Amino acid sequence: HWWHPLAETGLRSRYSDDLLWLPFVVLHYIQETGDLSCLGEEIPFYDGGAASLWEHCRRAFDVALGRRSERGLPLILEGDWNDGLNATGSAGRGESVWMAHFLYYLLTRWAALPIDEATRTRFGDEAAVLRAATEQYAWDGSWYWRATTDDGRQLGAAAREEGRIFLNAQTWATLSGLAAPERARQAMDAARQHLYTDYGALLLAPSYSV
Secondary structure, three states: OOEEOOOOEEOOOOEOOHHHHHHHHHHHHHHHHOOHHHHHOEEEOOOOOEEEHHHHHHHHHHHHHHOEOOOOOEEOEOEOOOHHHOOOOOOOOOEEHHHHHHHHHHHHHHHOOOOOHHHHHHHHHHHHHHHHHHHHHOEOOOOEOOEEOOOOOEEOOOOOOOOOEEHHHHHHHHHOOOOOHHHHHHHHHHHHHHHEEOOEEOOEEOOOOO
16 A cells, blocks of 8 residues: 555555554564664655664554554554455544454564563553453454444444455454464354355455445
């Protein structure tokens, strides 16, 4: 959503996840190389000025953590990783459960890096708050619902006739470590039951008719 290599221009998107892919990539670079010195490299901002790579990542976390609903779940805004949910939360009220899993994944992994103690503590605390909100509000009995619209309608919830269950709300709940083991097992069992086919896994089911 945010960069077009051929034109070398950026897009100021209101997609909730775009800004977090930088700390995702930096995290995995550090895990692979052990090179923490990269965090001190000066990187220009698109609109002028420069700051350390760590400052770019820190600002991404600050913005993402500031975009939460009254229930403590991340806002979906114009959309997230699933482009089929574009404009779900354009008014700034819709929520993304996948974003909760993604943000939790990043917070806990960064908290495990040998960076400053204050940041590690803060990220650990924020992850715990995010996990509590997700477990309280996003569990639908057998799986995690996927998102809410601005008017509060749940997507990927058992009560829906179409789009009752989404794949990546179950997979990311599991691989992020946010879901407790029993819920992770239930969520993946539900994904196997409702989404696995002879041709691979469906992104959601039942399909939408309009």
